[in-house]
Amino acid sequence: MGGLKEERHNSSKKRENLDILILLILPTAYTTIQYYRNLFKWPAFFRFMKISDLSPDKIIEKTAEALKKIPEVHPPEWAKFVKTGAHKERPPVKEDWWYTRSASILRKISKLGPIGTNKLKKKYGGKKNKGYKPEKRYDGSGNITRKILQQLEKAGLVEQTGKGAHKGRILTPKGQSFLDKSSKNGKEKAASKENTSS
DSSP: OHHHHHHHHHHHHHHHHHHHHHHHHHHHHHHHHHHHHHHTSTTGGGGGOOGGGSOHHHHHHHHHHHHTTOTTOOOOGGGGTOOSBTTOSSOOSSTTHHHHHHHHHHHHHHHHOSBOHHHHHHHTOEEEOOTTSOOEEEOBOHHHHHHHHHHHHHTTSEEEEEETTEEEEEEOHHHHHHHHHHHHHHHHHHHHHHHHHO
């Protein structure tokens, strides 16, 4: 009997200790949850936002709009008639496709740089439909890629560099800031659309 009473006493003591521990932990946990809730509210979240937080399509769309304001980046006269690669059947339908491609190249440099014209050509290549013959893969236009890189370099958004055996373009601090701002603006507009729809 004495052993049973002692066992009950010990278990009740453990419960008391557990209750005290819960009372100590709960306020701390609640405070932590509140802190992170406030931290990730708009617009405080923008301080920690990266380019990858936004979908590639949105980044390219917003960056293309921003590139239209930069005088160094502009489509040449022949851009209306040219195809973007041998695998394409027709020229691009969109009138502002030059800015979209420039924004896409800028994003690829931010993720893959240093990267040169040859590797970028492969990124924008594709398979050509040859009818009954097997499809063949072709690279994208090297001339378009080269011209866009030159324009972006002239605008101070990219620069040539070399990391060991790897040579090509990387983003300059100005280019990185430009992309970050485009991502931030895209995130803000997306958030405002969500608020208005709700």
